[in-house]
Amino acid sequence: MQTAHDYDVVVIGAGPAGEGAAMKLSKEGKKVAIVDARGQVGGNCTHVGTIPSKALRQTVFNIMRYQRDVMFQRVGELRNVPLSQVLARAHTIIEQQVAVHSRFYDRNEVDVYYGQAHFVDAQHLSIKTREGGTELLSFASAVLATGSRPYHPEDIDFSHPRVFDSDKILTLDYPVHKLIIYGAGVIGCEYASIFVGLGYKVDLINTQVQLLSYLDDEIADALSYYLRELGVLIRHQEQYERVETFDDCVVLHLKSGKKIKADAILWCNGRTGNTDNLALEAVGLQANSRGQITVDQQYKTAIPHIFAAGDVIGWPSLASAAYDQGRCAAAHILGVADTPRVEDVPTGIYTIPEISSLGKTEKQLTEERVPYEVGQAFFRHLARAQITGETVGMLKILFHRETLAILGIHCFGNNAAEIVHIGQAIMQQKNGGNTLRYFANTTFNYPTMAEAYRVAALNGLNRLF
Structure with missing residues (x-):
């Protein structure tokens, strides 16, 4: 057998989950290698997912913002240009992110290998390098953090050149006047607001009854309303039958008979999940029908010394959660038995406007028969929103009628993914610190969007009797 490079831990995948695991392990003195098939660190998050799509969203948001201002009407000339031009800024950010994260690995003495990895047995990993050679690594523990890719039905x-997934869409290089987006989950809704x-x-x-049904109903309804206001035509409860392709167009045939x-x-x-090339059978593991790996509360797979984290284990499939999952898996490899599983992750949806939420929805609290009340602050009433012109949206606080404990934070509007963290910090307080009184009795800078918490708190207290 080829001579192996020996490591305490080998991490497969250099996205957020892999980086989280590798950094924690290396800082604790473990000899760590990380392997990535792409040829650059950062994973799908940096190259085709979170970073480019959010950079694209910001550029489009800026265009829309200035179009509303009579002083900047010429910005309207940017509409209907090839996506590659709009993405120019995103490519710069990707390069910056790769450079930053590469320095992290160098500084922490993590060996980085580029190539396709597969298991030889329960202690060895073979890498087919991008140059055509092979490397053999031995390990005491391994972390699978290979991420995921868009699901492709076999009949499409x-x-x-006119059929895209959420990775390929970033290569669109010709003008498009009409676009069909099939699937109204987070990615579909985000791209709908971007392209409109x-x-x-x-x-x-949308294959479901409503958009993003796990959100609070009021927030989901607001998203539907504003997407339609922007010009998106939403079709609920539809299923595709086939996709017909031509040189100059596509035709989507739906089971309802629509074309x-x-x-x-x-x-x-x-x-x-990206597991099909790992030779999991060599270590006795098996992925489910969507390529995902099952793990326990410690992110341990069915093989005790092999862990998994990030999109490859499924829900919640968020970069923020993936990084913490990787760190949690690393902690258990290190023997820190009391490390809690990553729970209570805030939802961040980068539509235009943004959505972010944490905790229970009104529907959940009603079903659980929890006596709750609602505090609301509408952005159109806030001085800061009026100054910026971003008056669409609201902050909604759900709290217990008797204890005033905060049960849920739901935000819709510009910078919602930032605003929610103020509520998150208070929700995490112990010994009675998590109550609406904090927001009612705290002085916030004026004018700010954070002031929405004081407005919502007073609004909620006024509903009590």
Whole structure:
């Protein structure tokens, strides 16, 4: 057998979960290697997911913002330009992120290998390098953090230039007037708001009864309303039958009998774990039908010395959660038995406007027969929102009528993903610190969006009797 490079831990995948695990392990003195098939660190998050899509969203948001200002009407000329031009800033940010994270590995003496990894046995990993050679690594423990990719139904030709998934869409290099987005989950809704902001006609096909049904109903309804206000045509409870492709268009055939013609289609219906090339059978592991790995409360797989974290284990499939899951898995490898599993993760949805939430929804509290009340602050009433012109949205606090404990924070509007963390910090307080009184009795800078917490708290207290 080829001579192996010996490591305490080998991490497969250099996205947020892999980085979280590798950094913690190396800082605790372990000899760590990280392997990534892409050829650059950062994972899908940096290269085709969170970073480029959010950078694209920010550019589109800036265009929309200035279009509302009569002083900047010429910005409207940017509409309907090829996506590659709008993405120029995103590519710069990707390069910056790769450089930053590469320095992290160098500084912490983590060995980085680029190539496709697969298990030889329960203690060895073989890497087919991008140069065509092979490397053999031995390990005492391993962390699977290979992420996920868009799910591809077998009957759809994703090699066609007018058929895209959420990775490929970032290579769109021709003008589009009408776009079909199939799948109205987080990614579908985000791209719907982005492309309608660029002046495209967008048909958003939702297989469910409503958008993002796990959100608080009021927030989900607000998202539907404002997407429609932007010009998105939402079609609920639809299922595809087939996709017909032509040189100059695509036609989506739905099981309801509808036929929708557009310049291109973006498929956003589900994701698949990147496990098919790992030779899991060599270590006695098996992925489910969506390529995902089952783990226990310690992120341990069925093989005690092999752990998994991030998108490859499924829900919640968020970069923020993945990083913490990787750190948690590393803690258990290190023997820190009381490390808690990553729970209570805030939802951040980067539509235009943003959505972020944490805790219970009104529907959940009603079903659980919890006596709750609601405090609301509408952004249109806040001086800061009026100054910036971003008056769409609201902050909603759900709290216990008797103890005033905060049970849920739901925010819809510009910078919602930032605003929610103020509520998150108070919700985490112990010994009676998590109550609405904090927001009612605390002085906030004026004018700020944070002031929404004081307004919502007083609004909620006024509902009590």
